Amino acid sequence: MDTITIPQSMLPEDARFGSGPSKIRPAQVEALDRAARTLLGTSHRQAPVKDLVESIRTGIARFFSLPDGYEVVLGNGGASAFWDVMCASLITRQAACGVYGSFSKKVAASVASAPFLEDPIVFESEPGTYCVPERAEYVDTYCWAQNETSTGVQAPVYRIDGSREQGALIAIDATSAAGAIPVDISQTDVYYFSPQKAFGSEGGLWIAILSPAAIQRAEGIKRSCALEGARRWIPPFLSLTSAIDNSLKNQTLNTPSISTLVLLGEQVKWLNENGGMAWSAARCKRSSDIVYAWAERSAYARPFVTDVDARSQSVVTIDLDDSVPQAYVTAALRDNGIVDVNGYRKLGRNQLRIGVFPSVEPSDVEALLACIDYVVEHM
Numbered sequence: 001m002d003t004i005t006i007p008q009s010m011l012p013e014d015a016r017f018g019s020g021p022s023k024i025r026p027a028q029v030e031a032l033d034r035a036a037r038t039l040l041g042t043s044h045r046q047a048p049v050k051d052l053v054e055s056i057r058t059g060i061a062r063f064f065s066l067p068d069g070y071e072v073v074l075g076n077g078g079a080s081a082f083w084d085v086m087c088a089s090l091i092t093r094q095a096a097c098g099v100y101g102s103f104s105k106k107v108a109a110s111v112a113s114a115p116f117l118e119d120p121i122v123f124e125s126e127p128g129t130y131c132v133p134e135r136a137e138y139v140d141t142y143c144w145a146q147n148e149t150s151t152g153v154q155a156p157v158y159r160i161d162g163s164r165e166q167g168a169l170i171a172i173d174a175t176s177a178a179g180a181i182p183v184d185i186s187q188t189d190v191y192y193f194s195p196q197k198a199f200g201s202e203g204g205l206w207i208a209i210l211s212p213a214a215i216q217r218a219e220g221i222k223r224s225c226a227l228e229g230a231r232r233w234i235p236p237f238l239s240l241t242s243a244i245d246n247s248l249k250n251q252t253l254n255t256p257s258i259s260t261l262v263l264l265g266e267q268v269k270w271l272n273e274n275g276g277m278a279w280s281a282a283r284c285k286r287s288s289d290i291v292y293a294w295a296e297r298s299a300y301a302r303p304f305v306t307d308v309d310a311r312s313q314s315v316v317t318i319d320l321d322d323s324v325p326q327a328y329v330t331a332a333l334r335d336n337g338i339v340d341v342n343g344y345r346k347l348g349r350n351q352l353r354i355g356v357f358p359s360v361e362p363s364d365v366e367a368l369l370a371c372i373d374y375v376v377e378h379m
């Protein structure tokens, strides 16, 4: 196949549009450079790294305007590990799960695999839509994703009617939403994410914002598992109470990637200095609006998500006509250094997926779209 050469002047300044890992800004890499002799390769139990963790925790608390009593907790293993933390340490008996794509489905699968929990009650809808669980008797934890990264759908986050009366927790997978889509944390008990999406860091870490009720729940489950004859096991690595104890000391249970923390710390500072959640959410909205408007105008592309309110402002999915194969387009873009705009493989659609997290410049989004048009015109 002939390669298409996009004119240099059309190319985005930074051509990383992945939905996670996502673009890491040069200033973050400079921070890594500064940390090279002072933080990297030094103990995470000593002040310099602990101070960095503290600045991350207070910076995240500020970014999300945390209500009294909420804590920022972190641990190793990413959001996928946190699903198992929830199974081991947070769900008492039964969860209800909203399932509308690959990531939300994996949460339900984790819950279903825990032998000491009832099967979850699953509220499912078609890819491209969302489905928030409804109140159900005996449920103690409601789980759904604020942004389903596999389909580019964003869902509202709120306390389900009657859930507080039944003492149930609201647990939100915010991995590709946190930092890009606004949220009122008081509507959640557990708001968790990994830092390689809107926070432009690297993978391997999970961060969870916990309400007093969630902290109490974890302590209660730990106590009940310690009772004689208890059949439920909390693997030490999945213990939320240990993660809380360590986080309050600005540490993690085991050794973290210090470079990930440095990149994250720099991003949290940058987001707060620029205007916090309102600023970053507006920036992502602007970038995503640019893509949706382009697709609406396009002769060969259209937004995958038909409900305008459900269209994600961090991960934009665009369907292409069959005459424009995404594999061809993404290969041509990659030949020109523009990467990671392919759709989610398992969704199996002729689709582009564009990460428009706060680190991405809206002007680069415009350049990307011009490059896509160029490739299609020269196909």
Ligand SMILES: *Cc1c(COP(=O)(O)O)cnc(C)c1O
Pocket (backbone or CB within 6 Å): 020, 077, 078, 079, 080, 081, 103, 145, 147, 148, 149, 173, 174, 175, 176, 194, 203, 204, 205
């Ligand atoms: C990326 C992603 C995950 C997985 O994150 P890991 O850090 O790779 O475990 C989970 N949920 C959502 C919504 C995601 O976008």
